[in-house]
Amino acid sequence: MSRDDVQDRSEQRKHDRAESVERIMEDVERDLGEQEYPVRNEELAEQYADQPLDMPNETESLGSVFDRMSQRDEYDTPEEVREALYGELSGRTEGKSEANEERNLDEIAEDVEETESL
Numbered sequence: 001m002s003r004d005d006v007q008d009r010s011e012q013r014k015h016d017r018a019e020s021v022e023r024i025m026e027d028v029e030r031d032l033g034e035q036e037y038p039v040r041n042e043e044l045a046e047q048y049a050d051q052p053l054d055m056p057n058e059t060e061s062l063g064s065v066f067d068r069m070s071q072r073d074e075y076d077t078p079e080e081v082r083e084a085l086y087g088e089l090s091g092r093t094e095g096k097s098e099a100n101e102e103r104n105l106d107e108i109a110e111d112v113e114e115t116e117s118l
Helices: 003-032 041-047 062-068 078-090 105-117
Strands: none
Touching: 003 078, 041 062, 062 078
């Protein structure tokens, strides 16, 4: 396999992941407006427990993502939930204590930047 093939496959994976994040965010945003606020992480985790993530190489549910969100216990607006979820899915964090050591943040940031430029 040539270097160009490897780069092409890498770029395709980045693009696929960015598209997946966008689809998940669109699906969740439709529901956020109907949610009663304030809402707790536990409530969101329960609500989305059976909804699988449609992301390459991910095996957890969307409920698991809400369950591990530790930025705060309660959200007052749909925007706060959206921002926290996006940060969790994209790997953007507010501090090192929230970072997932297993994530390649540079790769995810590139995916997000590509998506934002579309």
